[in-house]
Amino acid sequence: xxxxxxxxxxxxxxxxxxxxxxxxxxxxxxxxxxxxxxxxxxxxxxxxxxxxxxxxxxxxxxxxxxxxxxxxxxxxxxxxxxxxxxxxxxxxxxxxxxxxxxxxxxxxxxxxxxxxxxxxxxxxxxxxxxxxx
Amino acid sequence: xxxxxxxxxxxxxxxxxxxxxxxxxxxxxxxxxxxxxxxxxxxxxxxxxxxxxxxxxxxxxxxxxxxxxxxxxxxxxxxxxxxxxxxxxxxxxxxxxxxxxxxxxxxxxxxxxxxxxxxxxxxxxxxxxxxxxxxxxxxxxxxxxxxxxxxxxxxxxxxxxxxxxxxxxxxxxxxxxxxxxxxxxxxxxxxxxxxxxxxxxxxxxxxxxxxxxxxxxxxxxxxxxxxxxxxxxxxxxxxxxxxxxxxxxxxxxxxxxxxxxxxxxxxxxxxxxxxxxxxxxxxxxxxxxxxxxxxxxxxxxxxxxxxxxxxxxxxxxxxxxxxxxxxxxxxxxxxxxxxxxxxxxxxxxxxxxxxxxxxxxxxxxxxxxxxxxxxxxxxxxxxxxxxxxxxxxxxxxxxxxxxxxxxxxxxxxxxxxxxxxxxxxxxxxxxxxxxxxxxxxxxxxxxxxxxxxxxxxxxxxxxxxxxxxxxxxxxxxxxxxxxxxxxxxxxxxxxxxxxxxxxxxxxxxxxxxxxxxxxxx
Numbered sequence: 001x002x003x004x005x006x007x008x009x010x011x012x013x014x015x016x017x018x019x020x021x022x023x024x025x026x027x028x029x030x031x032x033x034x035x036x037x038x039x040x041x042x043x044x045x046x047x048x049x050x051x052x053x054x055x056x057x058x059x060x061x062x063x064x065x066x067x068x069x070x071x072x073x074x075x076x077x078x079x080x081x082x083x084x085x086x087x088x089x090x091x092x093x094x095x096x097x098x099x100x101x102x103x104x105x106x107x108x109x110x111x112x113x114x115x116x117x118x119x120x121x122x123x124x125x126x127x128x129x130x131x132x133x
Numbered sequence: 134x135x136x137x138x139x140x141x142x143x144x145x146x147x148x149x150x151x152x153x154x155x156x157x158x159x160x161x162x163x164x165x166x167x168x169x170x171x172x173x174x175x176x177x178x179x180x181x182x183x184x185x186x187x188x189x190x191x192x193x194x195x196x197x198x199x200x201x202x203x204x205x206x207x208x209x210x211x212x213x214x215x216x217x218x219x220x221x222x223x224x225x226x227x228x229x230x231x232x233x234x235x236x237x238x239x240x241x242x243x244x245x246x247x248x249x250x251x252x253x254x255x256x257x258x259x260x261x262x263x264x265x266x267x268x269x270x271x272x273x274x275x276x277x278x279x280x281x282x283x284x285x286x287x288x289x290x291x292x293x294x295x296x297x298x299x300x301x302x303x304x305x306x307x308x309x310x311x312x313x314x315x316x317x318x319x320x321x322x323x324x325x326x327x328x329x330x331x332x333x334x335x336x337x338x339x340x341x342x343x344x345x346x347x348x349x350x351x352x353x354x355x356x357x358x359x360x361x362x363x364x365x366x367x368x369x370x371x372x373x374x375x376x377x378x379x380x381x382x383x384x385x386x387x388x389x390x391x392x393x394x395x396x397x398x399x400x401x402x403x404x405x406x407x408x409x410x411x412x413x414x415x416x417x418x419x420x421x422x423x424x425x426x427x428x429x430x431x432x433x434x435x436x437x438x439x440x441x442x443x444x445x446x447x448x449x450x451x452x453x454x455x456x457x458x459x460x461x462x463x464x465x466x467x468x469x470x471x472x473x474x475x476x477x478x479x480x481x482x483x484x485x486x487x488x489x490x491x492x493x494x495x496x497x498x499x500x501x502x503x504x505x506x507x508x509x510x511x512x513x514x515x516x517x518x519x520x521x522x523x524x525x526x527x528x529x530x531x532x533x534x535x536x537x538x539x540x541x542x543x544x545x546x547x548x549x550x551x552x553x554x555x556x557x558x559x560x561x562x563x564x565x566x567x568x569x570x571x572x573x574x575x576x577x578x579x580x581x582x583x584x585x586x587x588x589x590x591x592x593x594x595x596x597x598x599x600x601x602x603x604x605x606x607x608x609x610x611x612x613x614x615x616x617x618x619x620x621x622x623x624x625x626x627x628x629x630x631x632x633x634x635x636x637x638x639x640x641x642x643x644x645x646x647x648x649x650x651x652x653x654x
Contacts (some may be wrong), residue, residue, distance in 0.1 A: 015455035023458045026465050109453035109488045112461045 005031045005123065006051060010043035010069075011058040011085055016108065020056060023112040024119065032119075040064035047073055052080050054122060056106070059086040070101040081122045146382070147374035155367035162359035170352055177344045182274040182283055188215065189272075189287035189335045192224060196235075196335070201294060205235075212237050222282065222338040226289075229333050281342040287335045295332060296325040381408040388415055397423035442624070446491040453491070456484040490552055507542040508550060510575055510584060517554035529568030532558075533591075536575045541654045543584050549628045550652075553636075556625050557588050557648065565590060582654045587639065589647030625650075 009020045017036040024032040035050070037043035040061045047055065055073055059066055070082060081103040103125070104118050192215065199207040212224045216237040225236035231246040274285035325332060384401050385408070391399045397420075403413035460481035467474055511534075518532055543550070561571055570591035577584050622636070629636045634652035 013451040015451055019454045019458035022462050026458075026462050108450035109457055109484075109491075111457055111485075112465075 003031060004033055005053050005119075007032060007034045007054045007056070007119075008037065008043065008046055008050075008052040008080075009034060009056040010037045010040065010061065011056070012038055012062060013058075014038065016058070016085065020115065023110075023115045026112055027116050040069045044069070044072055044076065047076050047080070052077065053126065054081045054083065054119065056083050056085055059084050067101075074101045081126060083118065083122070145375075145379060147371050147379045150374055151367040151371035154370050155363040158363040158366050159359055162355070162362065166352070166355040166359065170348060170355070173351070174345070174348050177348070178276050178283065178341055181339060181341055181344065182276070182285060185274065185283060185285040185337050185339045186272055186287065188221070188224075188339075189285060189337050191215075192226070192335050192337070193287060193289055196226060196289065197292075197294070208235050220340050220343060222340055223336075224338075225336050227334045227336065229329065229331055234333070276341065281340060281345050283339045283341055285337050285339070287337075288331045289333045289335060291325055291327070291329045291332050293327075296327045378408065381412065385412060385415060388412075388419070392419055392422065397426070449487065449491055453484055453488055457481060457488065460484060489548055490555070504546050504548070505544050506547065508545050508547045510543055510586065511536045511540055513547060513551050514554055514573060514575075514586075517551050517558060527558075527562055530562055530565050531570045532573065533570060534573040534575075537577070540575060541577050541584065543632075543652050543654055545632050545652060546628075549631070553625045553628050553650065556622065557650075560622060561588060561590070577654060583634075584652050584654050586650040586652075587647050588650075 007020075007024065009017050011017055011020075017038070021034040021036070024034055035046060035052070037046055040057075040063060043055075043057070046052075055077075057066070057069060057073065061069060066084075070084075073080065073082060082101055083104040083106055084102050085106050085108060103122050106115060106118055192211065195211045196208055199205065199211075208226070212226075212235055215221055215224050223237045225238070225241065226234050227246060228234055231250070233241050233244050233246065236242055272285070272287050274283055276283050388399055388401045399419075400416050401412040403409050403416060460477050463477045464471075464474065464481065467477065471477070514534055514536070518534070558571075565571065572589050572591060573586065575584060575586045625636050629650060629652065632652050634650065636648065636650055639647050639649040
């Protein structure tokens with residue numbers, strides 16, 4: 001049975017947003033629908049009006065503290081899985097305190113294989129937890 | 134610890150010690166001189182007294198001879214002669230009853246001296262003419278410090294010749310048959326009672342003023358000598374301490390002041406004695422401080438470079454993600470028959486290498502764990518060359534590599550070491566825009582178990598921008614290399630350091646300089 005997997009990507013860089021969409025489209029898996037936002041405010045607006053299974057959030061979004069953004073997304077949409085996109089390897093350590101909100105980290109630059117395997121892992125975990133996929 | 138008054142604290146150590154030594158010498162010599170002079174005075178008076186005794190004894194002998202022959206005039210003449218000598222003030226002869234019978238002072242002849250006179254009290258302790266006080270010697274002397282005169286007294290003992298001889302015979306040979314009474318004493322035949330012990334006394338007065346004056350002169354001379362010795366010793370000590378301690382200490386103090394002001398280049402002359410060793414230790418400490426400071430600056434520089442690398446890596450990450458994903462997309466869409474497949478594969482392959490390099494740089498900045506394995510240097514160099522050949526920079530550059538057969542493997546992180554080769558190739562290409570031949574050669578030193586890899590153009594020179602960037606990293610802050618060259622070489626330097634190796638400009642007499650990489654085999 002084919003169920004839509006709704007994905008939201010929030011990143012200031014358009015190339016990242018399009019790369020995520022492209023990578024997931026290249027898998028040929030038609031379940032994935034990808035929405036994008038370039039700011040935290042736009043992303044939160046979309047989360048309030050839609051339901052997403054998975055949200056990619058850039059670790060350093062301009063205009064909002066990362067921890068605050070993650071906390072808000074989690075409070076608005078507790079069922080969504082959260083993945084942080086980080087360009088800084090050193091930045092990942094800052095996410096230690098945010099670990100309770102997130103389900104994965106994707107280091108940039110990433111390959112199609114890396115993003116798809118991460119998404120598959122999260123989906124398997126979600127099904128295990130009884131979340132809708 | 135005794136504290137100096139505030140006003141004296143500015144006085145130098147050499148002056149303080151000199152003054153202290155001068156005072157010690159003065160006090161010591163003063164005590165020594167005082168003791169010596171008192172002793173000398175005592176000995177001189179004693180010696181003079183003994184001379185006086187001899188004089189008295191001589192007078193007694195003259196008296197005995199003259200009295201037996203009744204030649205009284207001889208006695209007076211002898212006394213007169215004796216007193217004529219320097220320092221002898223008077224000579225007088227008393228009989229046992231205290232009557233002066235002969236004297237150099239005619240005015241006191243026949244005068245009576247009381248039993249209470251100090252001379253008489255030697256025997257007549259109670260001032261009584263009959264009671265006797267036992268004494269070991271009747272010879273006495275008394276020195277009067279006020280007048281500087283020695284009063285001595287010698288008893289004239291009775292003897293058989295005095296009461297048995299046919300004495301008192303005149304010079305003419307006639308005998309004095311009739312007793313003659315003079316001053317109450319019978320000086321005639323058998324005039325002396327045999328039971329009488331002492332017949333009289335000879336008293337001599339001698340002046341010690343000359344000796345005392347001599348001693349006074351000695352005292353003055355000693356005081357002057359003490360002052361001179363103290364002054365000379367103080368001066369010698371002052372200049373010695375100033376030269377041996379003061380000046381070296383001053384140099385040390387100046388050195389510490391310069392270090393406090395941040396000048397680490399000032400070296401203090403060292404030696405083998407204590408202060409020399411101290412100066413040497415100071416110089417070592419200064420060099421250590423300089424080295425530590427340089428390391429701190431270097432660490433700060435590296436930390437800044439780490440931040441820059443972090444920022445650059447982040448900026449690269451976003452477009453690189455696009456390159457990777459879109460290349461993969463093109464490969465996926467094109468299929469195996471796509472004529473552009475090889476190109477897409479190359480793009481993807483190189484993009485992944487960049488990703489690896491970026492991650493390595495970031496790992497290095499974070500000092501993460503390195504992946505050390507045995508690597509084939511030749512293969513790594515060839516791989517790096519194959520990458521750069523496709524760059525437009527290398528269109529006009531020929532790369533010649535000379536690596537001996539069966540070249541030993543190096544224990545290294547292959548990704549990082551290839552990064553070094555790539556960086557060096559790229560910085561050389563920047564300096565060879567118009568083309569040229571780049572020589573890469575490797576050699577192995579069996580003795581040191583180290584591999585050396587040399588980068589130089591055909592003329593054996595280094596592009597100016599490379600040399601400047603490298604020298605900037607090593608020694609100076611003058612930036613003449615491009616930012617890219619500097620960062621690239623900084624990364625090379627750090628990677629080589631992580632491998633216990635180094636990168637340096639190799640320069641030998643007669644040959645042009647080149648860049649050398651050194652790494653343990």
